[in-house]
Amino acid sequence: MATILTLAGDGIGPEIMTQAIDVLNAVNDKFALNLTLESGLIGGVAIDATGEPLPDETLARARAADAVLLGAVGGPKWDGIERSKRPERGLLKIRGELGLFANLRVAKLYPQLANASSIKPEIISGLDLLIVRELTGGIYFGEPRGIRTLDNGEQQGYNTMVYSTSEIQRIGKVAFELAKTRAAATGGAAKVCSVDKANVLEVTELWKQTMIEMQQAEYSDVALSHMYADNACMQLIKDPKQFDVMVTGNMFGDILSDEAAMLTGSIGMLPSASLDASGKGMYEPCHGSAPDIAGQDKANPLATILSVAMMLRYTFKQEMAAQAIEQAVSDVLDDGLRTLDILDPSEAGLTQVGCQQMGQAVLAKL
């Protein structure tokens, strides 16, 4: 028996989580997975209830669980709160405390949604790229950090971008291994593009050097290339299909994974996984808490439902159950069901549905 902790969070979090839980319960029965679900508080709702964005109880239960399914955190309601208590800190803290250093974000184009993108179809058709983002180091976690008053009376803000060889190696290994797995599945060549700013930042010079050494020592079967972050941001627009697996640090990964997601035009479709060294993980949609549409039954639950599929695949090794969910999602898209974010008004034969109707349609396919 395994336990999953669900953390719905803020904004549209509760709505999308309700649908994802229904799907999870359905596959749990169908494939006799023997999974137990618990729920807990994180983010703004946790601040409202306990004063802390990540209460100790949530952290303890997350540690005890085999996997965590997260909705989304944050919203304008908590903007005024003291820095160390904001919803986002809860997210950063759970990543750090659980050692979820490997963030996997897939930017995949669903053929049914090819028109949703602002990119020309020929540039993105068939796009399926994986961004491996280091998630518990770099400038988002580095010390020293803060805001201080200088001798001349003005304020100064500072943060530290820092990586050690072993931190780079463990994320590099994830990227190289996944490139091999993907290549084996498609019959293609394994390739990794490591993104840095080694021409300016020493910390990323060490990153690049470490990747080169790993490739030479252990992964000569994987083609390794390097790209500066500014150029990578351009190349993703110009020709995203040149990439298969990209690996980079926390901040560049934050930016590039969002950019890659937007290339597909349907960030409401994209799941992510954050894994520790043993494969235990937290799974969540790539999109945020969308406070502007919260509680209106407008949100797209598919990214969260697809996050359940990722969880079954990576943490529970239940490939068949994962594929069943992915197939069900593809089927409802084939049926023409669309939430507002993925609705192309110029396309005939589509039916606009709300969050609940979309979730239940997936359920019906299972």
Next chain:
Amino acid sequence: MATILTLAGDGIGPEIMTQAIDVLNAVNDKFALNLTLESGLIGGVAIDATGEPLPDETLARARAADAVLLGAVGGPKWDGIERSKRPERGLLKIRGELGLFANLRVAKLYPQLANASSIKPEIISGLDLLIVRELTGGIYFGEPRGIRTLDNGEQQGYNTMVYSTSEIQRIGKVAFELAKTRAAATGGAAKVCSVDKANVLEVTELWKQTMIEMQQAEYSDVALSHMYADNACMQLIKDPKQFDVMVTGNMFGDILSDEAAMLTGSIGMLPSASLDASGKGMYEPCHGSAPDIAGQDKANPLATILSVAMMLRYTFKQEMAAQAIEQAVSDVLDDGLRTLDILDPSEAGLTQVGCQQMGQAVLAKL
């Protein structure tokens, strides 16, 4: 009499500079500008000649000049060189030493080139946005920085992202003022979007706070919005025309300005200005040194030629001469002349030209 120092640099630098100098000489005569041109060494060619990417002599002459026109620096030839001596360091150093803290990068779509982009035409038609990037602070200049050996024997790389209130204020002022100038010119509303990662990084929290205070105290006639860097990277793809002026720090500006340039599909067309507090500046194309096509007469000289126009506008206040150049560039595009980078093979009536032919065609229009 005023002096301009030209620094051709590496790769395609010399070719594009030759054309830009021809154009500069032509407007100098036509508008009786009384400008004197000098040339100097920077980047890889300077390393080869003197061992330094920015020789003291170049720096001294740049200080003495009223403006600098730069080609491009860097190339694989100098990749193996010790970190502090690489071509890019010459560029960073001249920016720092001359106090060129305000980098202006325009992402403008030329209607003649609408098809060159990988973005759908309706998303980018009429695009004309200005990115104001802080250029002499932030993580590209912050101390401490380096690579050290830890007690356990592994290496650790580190850099510091740092901004003080006054650094933020001076770049904020540039952005607010330019937003007002642009609004006055178009009859539109003045608006600035400040990009940060204030939900995670303290240094950018100070950035955001300082922008808010400036707007309240001095720029209540400018609409100020804020966006996280990851979201900004997405929004640039989804709906770039929502922006007019964006202002951000050195690293986010590096990434976002390249992304914005690529939206137009013709980075070979985009000039930039790097200004100090007095308006003295260095002008350069947004693109790099393109070593792969260097010396083949394939490069697009238009971004460098348009950088001359920016120089005449911002440093020498010669609006008529600036517009004459911009008009000449537009005219050659109307005539169907295209270098390889902006050639759309599916469009009828275009003539592919080399770097020299393109430059001379602009000259002929003047």
